[in-house]
Amino acid sequence: MARQKAIAALNAMKAIGIPTQMAKPVLKNLLKVYENNWEYIEAENYRVLADAILDMQESQEKGGKGKDVIANDDPEPCRMRVRRARQDDHTPPPSNANSNLAGETSQKRPRLEAGESREHKGDGPVSSLRSRGIMVDEPSLTQPSFGEAANQDLLQQPLARQTTTGVVPPQTCNRSDRAGRTSSHLNNRQIKTPNQDKMDNSIIFKEPKVEPGTEFLQKHHTGNCSSDLVSPKDEPCEYDSPVFETPIAMMHPPEPHSSANIGQQSCHSSSKSHSTLQQNVDGSMTQKGQRNNAKESLPVNACTTGTTSELLAVQESSSFNVDVASSDLGEIIPTIDALKKPIMPCAYDVMSACLNNSFSPAALVDMDATLSSDPSPIQKDTLINQSGRIQKMKEPEVPKSTSLTSCSLVVVQPHHALGRARPLHDVNDISKGEERVRISVVNEISREEYPPFFNYIPRNIVYQNAYVSFSLARIGDEDCCADCFNDCLAAPIPCTCARETGGEFAYTSDGLMKKEFLDECISKYREPQKHHLFYCKDCPLERSKNDVLSEACKGHLVRKFVKECWSKCGCSMHCGNRVVQRGITRNLQVFLTSEGKGWGLRTLDELPRGAFVCEYVGEVLTNMELYDRTMQTTGNAEHTYPVLLDADWGSEGALKDEEALCLDATFYGNVARFINHRCFDANLIEIPVEVETPDHHYYHLAFFTTRKVEAFEELTWDYDFAEILSAAGEGQGHWFNEPTEILKRILRIC
Numbered sequence: 001m002a003r004q005k006a007i008a009a010l011n012a013m014k015a016i017g018i019p020t021q022m023a024k025p026v027l028k029n030l031l032k033v034y035e036n037n038w039e040y041i042e043a044e045n046y047r048v049l050a051d052a053i054l055d056m057q058e059s060q061e062k063g064g065k066g067k068d069v070i071a072n073d074d075p076e077p078c079r080m081r082v083r084r085a086r087q088d089d090h091t092p093p094p095s096n097a098n099s100n101l102a103g104e105t106s107q108k109r110p111r112l113e114a115g116e117s118r119e120h121k122g123d124g125p126v127s128s129l130r131s132r133g134i135m136v137d138e139p140s141l142t143q144p145s146f147g148e149a150a151n152q153d154l155l156q157q158p159l160a161r162q163t164t165t166g167v168v169p170p171q172t173c174n175r176s177d178r179a180g181r182t183s184s185h186l187n188n189r190q191i192k193t194p195n196q197d198k199m200d201n202s203i204i205f206k207e208p209k210v211e212p213g214t215e216f217l218q219k220h221h222t223g224n225c226s227s228d229l230v231s232p233k234d235e236p237c238e239y240d241s242p243v244f245e246t247p248i249a250m251m252h253p254p255e256p257h258s259s260a261n262i263g264q265q266s267c268h269s270s271s272k273s274h275s276t277l278q279q280n281v282d283g284s285m286t287q288k289g290q291r292n293n294a295k296e297s298l299p300v301n302a303c304t305t306g307t308t309s310e311l312l313a314v315q316e317s318s319s320f321n322v323d324v325a326s327s328d329l330g331e332i333i334p335t336i337d338a339l340k341k342p343i344m345p346c347a348y349d350v351m352s353a354c355l356n357n358s359f360s361p362a363a364l365v366d367m368d369a370t371l372s373s374d375p376s377p378i379q380k381d382t383l384i385n386q387s388g389r390i391q392k393m394k395e396p397e398v399p400k401s402t403s404l405t406s407c408s409l410v411v412v413q414p415h416h417a418l419g420r421a422r423p424l425h426d427v428n429d430i431s432k433g434e435e436r437v438r439i440s441v442v443n444e445i446s447r448e449e450y451p452p453f454f455n456y457i458p459r460n461i462v463y464q465n466a467y468v469s470f471s472l473a474r475i476g477d478e479d480c481c482a483d484c485f486n487d488c489l490a491a492p493i494p495c496t497c498a499r500e501t502g503g504e505f506a507y508t509s510d511g512l513m514k515k516e517f518l519d520e521c522i523s524k525y526r527e528p529q530k531h532h533l534f535y536c537k538d539c540p541l542e543r544s545k546n547d548v549l550s551e552a553c554k555g556h557l558v559r560k561f562v563k564e565c566w567s568k569c570g571c572s573m574h575c576g577n578r579v580v581q582r583g584i585t586r587n588l589q590v591f592l593t594s595e596g597k598g599w600g601l602r603t604l605d606e607l608p609r610g611a612f613v614c615e616y617v618g619e620v621l622t623n624m625e626l627y628d629r630t631m632q633t634t635g636n637a638e639h640t641y642p643v644l645l646d647a648d649w650g651s652e653g654a655l656k657d658e659e660a661l662c663l664d665a666t667f668y669g670n671v672a673r674f675i676n677h678r679c680f681d682a683n684l685i686e687i688p689v690e691v692e693t694p695d696h697h698y699y700h701l702a703f704f705t706t707r708k709v710e711a712f713e714e715l716t717w718d719y720d721f722a723e724i725l726s727a728a729g730e731g732q733g734h735w736f737n738e739p740t741e742i743l744k745r746i747l748r749i750c
């Protein structure tokens with residue numbers, strides 16, 4: 001029903017020349033404001049909706065390119081819109097209708113815009129357009145209903161806007177940052193014409209030519225099937241043209257805070273190229289706002305400086321700090337406080353360059369020069385936004401769902417806390433001392449290339465909204481083995497922690513995955529058609545793509561879980577049922593592949609079947625957040641590393657948005673981000689592992705060997721395209737950024 005109403009509303013907008021992509025987010029916001037009361041929205045042939053869209057468009061006009069999110073957060077247009085609807089309708093609004101669409105409440109009187117009348121009345125969207133100074137061709141007025149018989153000609157008609165406006169943000173009319181960024185993105189990219197900026201008093205609505213998510217810059221790899229140092233057995237041809245599309249999650253939104261730290265940042269050599277951890281000495285919970293008090297700096301273990309890279313000659317300038325708030329449970333909540341640092345607009349370019357692997361020491365030197373010649377001192381609590389304006393920093397908000405009392409790791413604000421001259425990586429240990437073993441980087445193929453920049457993290461970190469709560473209270477007696485001692489595997493009877501794996505531990509006493517368990521996991525992975533798919537009633541993935549008109553679930557594979565003992569268990573850290581939580585113990589190396597696959601990961605030692613190699617680590621994002629990143633992507637970035645944590649979707653009914661999670665290793669990740677794809681007989685398989693919480697919407701994704709792996713053999717992983725395609729019929733699941741056609745092509749080649 002709601003879906004039909006939404007379609008009718010969108011059709012009505014389309015009939016007056018407003019593309020669906022533009023109308024949809026506004027409609028969503030209105031629905032929220034009006035508490036899904038369609039009466040208000042449908043009144044006067046969707047007058048309120050048309051008004052809201054026009055306001056947004058107008059705001060965007062005023063706000064220039066719409067990049068300046070923080071500076072332009074005046075919510076006025078939204079209040080005006082809602083109030084106008086009330087005035088015109090003489091209808092009592094729903095309870096929250098005096099909130100603006102960003103969820104704020106205000107008693108402020110509306111500002112009148114130039115050429116706008118408080119008294120304007122009309123019969124619907126078209127008259128509303130006209131009353132607002134927008135010329136609409138007569139034929140549209142003859143349309144009896146906006147919900148049907150849309151006048152296609154009208155879509156081609158320019159709607160001449162007669163008013164000019166001041167600076168108003170495009171984002172303010174949205175209920176959330178997500179919606180705001182999405183709509184602004186769409187408007188910027190799809191509604192405006194190239195000539196629009198030159199047209200003083202007019203605006204042209206044009207049907208978008210490209211649907212969001214389909215505009216990609218493709219990179220063609222020309223891989224061959226030449227062997228690597230050690231060719232895997234029975235090596236089939238790697239796909240020679242992966243044509244991984246423009247990665248959606250590759251480019252972070254051009255938010256003002258997505259910039260580098262400069263100015264007050266001190267320079268570090270590469271051997272200190274790591275964050276400084278700060279922690280409450282007394283171990284007490286540090287609330288937001290208190291984090292600056294009672295801190296003790298704990299320099300993090302760092303590796304010796306490499307000697308081979310010319311990159312090392314370049315001085316790093318901006319480590320960012322990680323605040324670690326410890327809870328009363330003694331758990332840790334690090335937050336990256338890059339936002340508190342002064343930043344420069346050019347850092348975003350640096351990040352892009354790094355991620356595109358085109359970042360060079362020369363660029364760093366140039367940037368140094370630019371920065372040092374900057375005469376203006378930058379205040380600590382200010383930043384320069386994408387428009388080049390200096391603005392006051394906002395204290396990042398911790399979302400409701402991200403509890404500081406949990407021990408979840410929270411990156412409160414993103415990204416790109418890059419220094420102007422930070423070495424890309426320590427080639428002696430790309431993990432910067434974060435792992436128990438060093439992980440070197442070698443390039444035997446070309447001279448100048450090193451892996452693109454990213455922040456190495458050994459454990460997952462929540463980006464912002466993901467709900468990941470580790471609390472002892474959540475762990476019931478059936479989820480831990482409080483009475484155990486030392487090594488659970490040595491006990492005569494498997495303890496309660498073996499319950500998840502059918503009463504038997506998944507690991508052998510040698511720390512390997514048991515054959516039967518591994519066989520079953522591999523079978524599920526490689527032959528998903530033999531296993532059940534779970535279909536959610538309200539699929540979070542579909543919802544993240546379109547929560548007004550979300551489609552039916554395409555199905556998810558129900559995977560087998562391993563459950564490891566943890567802190568509430570009585571056993572020791574040496575217990576055989578603790579493997580993944582101990583981290584990487586194998587000698588691994590990042591290397592440049594010879595087959596055009598870019599960087600890869602290999603083992604330096606022979607590995608037996610069932611050996612744990614590493615976990616897939618990244619930022620924990622909600623699917624909504626990933627979708628936002630996607631929508632914000634404008635660039636040509638080549639590397640993107642998102643995977644869905646959907647192994648348990650559907651089994652607990654409808655998941656909330658903040659529980660539908662994925663990992664994105666694009667900006668923060670570990671060595672797993674270097675593992676390349678291999679069809680069908682990859683030597684690694686990812687297996688969900690429960691460690692800290694029995695809530696299965698969050699788990700660790702651990703890689704185990706599917707067979708014996710030779711020393712120096714590349715480690716590969718089947719990115720699971722088969723499941724994606726069989727389940728979805730379109731690009732989703734792991735790597736759901738890849739469109740179906742590309743995935744199919746890869747599968748064919750494989």
Ligand SMILES: C[S@@+](CC[C@H](N)C(=O)[O-])C[C@H]1O[C@@H](n2cnc3c(N)ncnc32)[C@H](O)[C@@H]1O
Pocket residue numbers: 221223238239240242244596597598599600638639640641672673674675676677678
């Ligand atoms: C998870 S990353 C792997 C690390 C990547 N090679 C790098 O240099 O950072 C995935 C990307 O690697 C490349 N890739 C992965 N498997 C590949 C394969 N079998 N053949 C060619 N390229 C591959 C694609 O560009 C893909 O987008």
